[in-house]
Amino acid sequence: MNRVSRRVMNVWTELGPRFLPFADAATPDLPLSRLLRLSLFQVSVGMALVLLVGTLNRVMIVELGVPSSLVAIMISLPLIFAPFRALIGFRSDIHQSAFGWRRVPYIFRGTMVQFGGLTTMPFALLVLSGGGNASHYPMWVGDFGAAVSFLLVGAGLHTTQTVGLALATDLAPTESRPKVVGLMYVMLLAGMIVSALLFGAFLANFSPFRLIQVVQASALATIILNIVALWKQEGVRIPKLHEPRPEANFTQAWASFVQGERAIRRLFAIGLGTMAFSMEDVLLEPYGGQILHLTVSSTTKLTATLAVGGLVGFWLASRVLSRGADPFRMAASGAMVGVPAFALVILAAPSHLPLFFGVGTLLIGFGAGLFGHGTLTATMNAAPADQAGLALGAWGAVQASGAGVAVALGGIIHDIVAHANDGQNSAAMAYDTVYSIEIILLFGALLTMAPLCVKRLAASR
Amino acid sequence: MADTDEKVGPSGLTLRQAEELHASLVEGTRIFFCFAVFAHLLAYIYSPWLH
Structure with missing residues (x-):
């Protein structure tokens, strides 16, 4: 390990626990405020869903003039990851971590991938539409760029949602699960409705610049929502030596x-x-x-x-x-x-x-x-x-x-x-x-x- | 290593935990760098540095 890495690692150990994203102890009770905070990941998932299926669907066809068959293919790309949710969930079950975490690393990665997809998406769509200087490039460049960003968003949102729900299951005792599930669904719906209205309002005067702003803002919102949702939720458990591996x-x-x-x-x-x-x-x-x-x-x-x-x-x-x-x-x-x-x-x-x-x-x-x-x-x-x-x-x-x-x-x-x-x-x-x-x-x-x-x-x- | 599970510093992290945290930071930085390169490439194709 080089010297910079050592320095940074020292910073981690010097920081107070207040600044580190885990619960001090796994508390048996789950107050509503904490539950509400956890359900924010559903808002980011709802936002991504509405952006793909609703807003960008329309923007690509109407404002950017992309053929509707190509739009349909792009929008269905994230679906490819849906069957892999079982595998993602399984991988999080057996994850080995020095913190004893199973869910945090996956939600973190899912969030990161979703962010990456959303930040690159507006440029990919503009290239896909052949606007600007993009017409000088072969068609496949636009197709490829858009496909990659749609796949990234899909992989990210399926990972975040699967592992997020698994975390909710871990945290909530059986008797409060109906409440948790209700909250998760309501937040998903609320995220979809609110972001559909916001996207509609902000994209009313459409311009390529505005598209970049709005979609990248949603990328940033994804990161913020998910970090707030995840902060100090999963308890630290130092794995014992020779613990039976799942x-x-x-x-x-x-x-x-x-x-x-x-x-x-x-x-x-x-x-x-x-x-x-x-x-x-x-x-x-x-x-x-x-x-x-x-x-x-x-x-x-x-x-x-x-x-x-x-x-x-x-x-x-x-x-x-x-x-x-x-x-x-x-x-x-x-x-x-x-x-x-x-x-x-x-x-x-x-x-x-x-x-x-x-x-x-x-x-x-x-x-x-x-x-x-x-x-x-x-x-x-x-x-x-x-x-x-x-x-x-x-x-x-x-x-x-x-x-x-x-x-x-x-x-x-x-x-x-x-x-x-x-x-x-x-x-x-x-x-x-x-x-x-x-x-x-x-x-x-x-x-x-x-x-x-x-x-x-x-x-x- | 016997000392990897000992807590060091006021954060209460063990050495192993600090290492894991750092590894995620490095991994995240690399991935974000890739996203940035990809986004810049697409932006350049659409409008070469806004010319």
């Missing part, structure tokens, strides 16, 4: 994980339900406009309606589950709410009652809220203490891939059906096909979950 092989760890309480059935149910609640994502607004002839401003209110439904769902689920209800039954009731919700949305067109559409949308949000909350709480409760990262990673992998694939599938199925039937009623039929598939998926999820709920009932008697 299972260091992913295949073996996975094999022991799926042997746990019907793990595969749970994951399957989570996948089906998530897909059912995600497929309509990009179709609700055009359905309102094209079929129900709603104005643009009233279709925008849909997003708000969906969010309000979700918030009510998270709140109710937190309350009920805190009293000790079974989380999988909560998830099942979410799916049961979803069935009439999609039916109402379908019925809105023939009955010419936009009210049905509004109520249906609210109920979709509500059902998705109950379902999401129930499955995440169940995952946390079922996670073995030494495999929390793997369990939360598996949940996230299924959930994120399911949602991503479903949104894409929804659009594709709609386009195929609309294309195949060029008659008069085909416009509504294309949407109704997707909504009907969602109802079928919900029934599938309910069937898959039924044994999980029945077993719980039998056990509680």
Whole structure:
């Protein structure tokens, strides 16, 4: 080690513990203020998600004139990392550190990678659009730059979220987990809504310079939010010599994980339900406009309606589950709410009652809220203490891939059906096909979950 | 090494912990440097030093 390194290391040892990012001791109780602070990492994740899927999606197509097929590919790139969440979570479970940390190093790296993706992204997008001097360079330069920055953001946000949720599982005792899960979801939603509004306001007068400012500001916000979230959360534990090392092989760890309480059935149910609640994502607004002839401003209110439904769902689920209800039954009731919700949305067109559409949308949000909350709480409760990262990673992998694939599938199925039937009623039929598939998926999820709920009932008697 | 788990200085860090902290700092600096180079490269392609 050279002399500079020695110097810097001395600085670390001389600093008071106040300036170092760990808890003095692992406290058994978890006050709400600390929990709120931890949930800030969800705000940064929500911000990155909304930036990719909402804001930059539009900016690339409208302001920068990038072909929409290329935009669709770029936006779906982060999805590649979704299945790796299980692996990331597992790696954090077995991480060896002199601090006894398992989560901090991974959240730190995830944050760093997300920051890197966001700081390079505005330049990459400008080069991708062929503006400025970029037209003198071959096309692949822009494609490559944009792909790298999208991949970095994706890798970063999947790592941060997976390991962050694992840390929340480590910290929260079983009885406060419903509260923690509710808070995590609410903060994700809040992060998405607030940053969507802010991005919209700041990018109203679009210029390349403004794009750079806004996206880089979000990169900085990511770092600040995540550091505040992580500060002194994970306790230091000096690992003892000859401590038994945890299972260091992913295949073996996975094999022991799926042997746990019907793990595969749970994951399957989570996948089906998530897909059912995600497929309509990009179709609700055009359905309102094209079929129900709603104005643009009233279709925008849909997003708000969906969010309000979700918030009510998270709140109710937190309350009920805190009293000790079974989380999988909560998830099942979410799916049961979803069935009439999609039916109402379908019925809105023939009955010419936009009210049905509004109520249906609210109920979709509500059902998705109950379902999401129930499955995440169940995952946390079922996670073995030494495999929390793997369990939360598996949940996230299924959930994120399911949602991503479903949104894409929804659009594709709609386009195929609309294309195949060029008659008069085909416009509504294309949407109704997707909504009907969602109802079928919900029934599938309910069937898959039924044994999980029945077993719980039998056990509680 | 027997002394690696002894606490040194007012921070209460062990030598091993200080080393790990320092290693992360070095790693982070390298990675941030790579990001900076990448961002500068893209910025140069778009508008060579704002000319």
